[in-house]
Amino acid sequence: MTALIPRRVRSLASLAEALLTPHGMDRYLELVDPMLVRREIRGLVTAVRKQTPDSVTLTVKPSRAWPGFTAGQYVRLQVEIDGVRRTRCYSPCGSQYDGELEFTVKEQGLVSGHLNRAIGVGSVLNLSTPDGGFTLPAARPGRVLLIAGGSGITPVLAMARTLVTEGHTGEIVFVQYSNGPADALYRTELAELAARHPGLRVVHAYTHSKGGDLNGFFAPEHLARVAPWFRDAEAFVCGPKPLMDAVRDHLGERVHTEEFTPPALTFDTANAEGQVRFKRSGRECANSGKPLLEQAEEAGLSPEHGCRMGICFSCTQLKTAGRVRNAKTGEISGEEDEEIQLCISVPVGDVEIDA
């Protein structure tokens, strides 16, 4: 009997879809309440808190379509600024078992600035499904080294909180790099977390002031002092690129990193050749050697995009012919009907995109 109910609900939903064709149910539901939509994910801001003067911490209740996330992953947050939807990636920093999401956003750049200044309790954001492979292995390692720098704390904090909720029985060392005590995000929360969980040790490293558990930029001795067992641990690092590079140089293979700041891409605009054709719109232009996203925009198109640096995949489109070079990896691919990220793909000769 119970098995019948969901089916009936489902057929009711598809009847409603048929009646509301061509726009579909969501376009009507959102007029009643934006949180009611079924196909898109929305988030209602339920709390706004200032931890530091230049950051904001938002608590967001996701709508029903939210599939849950794995600690360490990121979500594309979308807000409307002056009529235009803008996207940026943020890692939720709560435990993956929490019903609500928590985002801490430093005030820098367009979207982050807007989140800091214009978002209040009751605002509704658009969320993507979570993405990213910077996650803890399913079989939790016994020794975990978490290293965070600046706002890179968010995915790493999610990992720490998740491990604590799970009652992790091994050792966790959480090293947080910040300029000084005033910049250290989540100081109190980390202290509370460590007090609650005997296996967790929180270490504050100050790069620009005295009095930390550690001082100065990352150095191998730091690890020797706070986690002498680091060679048997799995390490998760997120923060500014120099920090991640330094840790990687020291630990090699065992390091998992999340790269939000991509390596600088180089483009050869002098030797570009071939034509770029945008099939659906019928536009065509000579290959300028720049990424396809820019070329499309110069041709008057406005393809969807987010990060513009190969992270968020919102710019993915079908390449129907030709070869492109991935500016991040240098890889050249010439497969037909292949999905490519416009923002980091550069045409090599003639290319046709289904856009």
Added chain:
Amino acid sequence: MTGLQDRLTPEQVEEFGRELDELRQRTVDDLGQEDVDYIHNVIKTQRGLEVAGRALLFAGFFPPAWLAGVGALSLAKVLDNMEIGHNVMHGQYDWTRDPALSSQRFEWDNVAPAENWRHSHNYIHHTYTNILDKDRDIGYGVLRMDPAQKWHPYYLGNPAYAALLAVFFQWGVMLHDLEFDRIVKGERKWSDTTEVVRKMVKKASRQVGKDYVLFPLLTGPLAPLTFAGNATANLVRNLWSFSIIFCGHFPAEVESFTEEETENESRGQWYLRQILGSANITGGPLFHIMSGNLSHQIEHHLFPDIPARRYPQIAGEVRAICEKYGLPYHTGPLHKQLWSVAKKLVKLALPRTSPAPTTVGADRQLRAA
């Protein structure tokens, strides 16, 4: 009649193009929250009218409710197709990056699938506006709308075909993509149409399903009344959009062009052709909204991807530019434009093509003869 190329000197054309480009840029730079709020309001109104119309038909046994329901639903369909659908599908709101306003994803309440329409309308009609043999909106492949189209006894039925097209306009727009006339002439094979047809069948069956099967069934014993109500709303939308669209390009003074005279057009020349090939309709703000601002056909043809609510705002400037360069700016009230179209439909049913031909090509042929 002056030819397209001889209207303005090359320097003038360039200057004229530059002025319009500037106007465009100024408008684009000014787009923002207001435009988004506007379209959201129109959408909200449209959805509200639609829901109200459908709901009222559940009380359709009470004649005033039936009438009000049909009225609301007709308005909803008109708004959906014109101020929302046509304009969104032109990419006027793509800059907002809102998927619900994306030209690539939008579907309208019309049997013509958005994707087919984007090709035949956005691409073909807006690129080749009023070029004979290229712009398939001239006569929609069934009518003789230009004296340069060769007469054939078939065209004796011109007014009748136009009346039929007006009544079944959404179906006409849908079938337009089949390029049926070209199949008849053997220029196109049936097999080329499979993809297009597949999309038509899918879209049309959903549309017919909701208007003529599901909603009538849901109203139980009132099914025939609901069926009639939905049919009436579709008819109202058809007649209205046919009128607006035919007034946009077919009043008497509007010109058409030949392929030769439009070869290697510059941007300025393209603008020029859009102005000469379009006509506006005068009216109040509500009339403009209900016509999807296609009452500003000239502005729309110059800048098809600028949000339509901006057309009335820039119309004065466009008109001033036209005056400055001695170009006509065709406009008039709806009844006058409709009458002009009707006269043309009747006149062109007959082989005689007076008054003077409107294309340079035909002009030359005449001189040669």
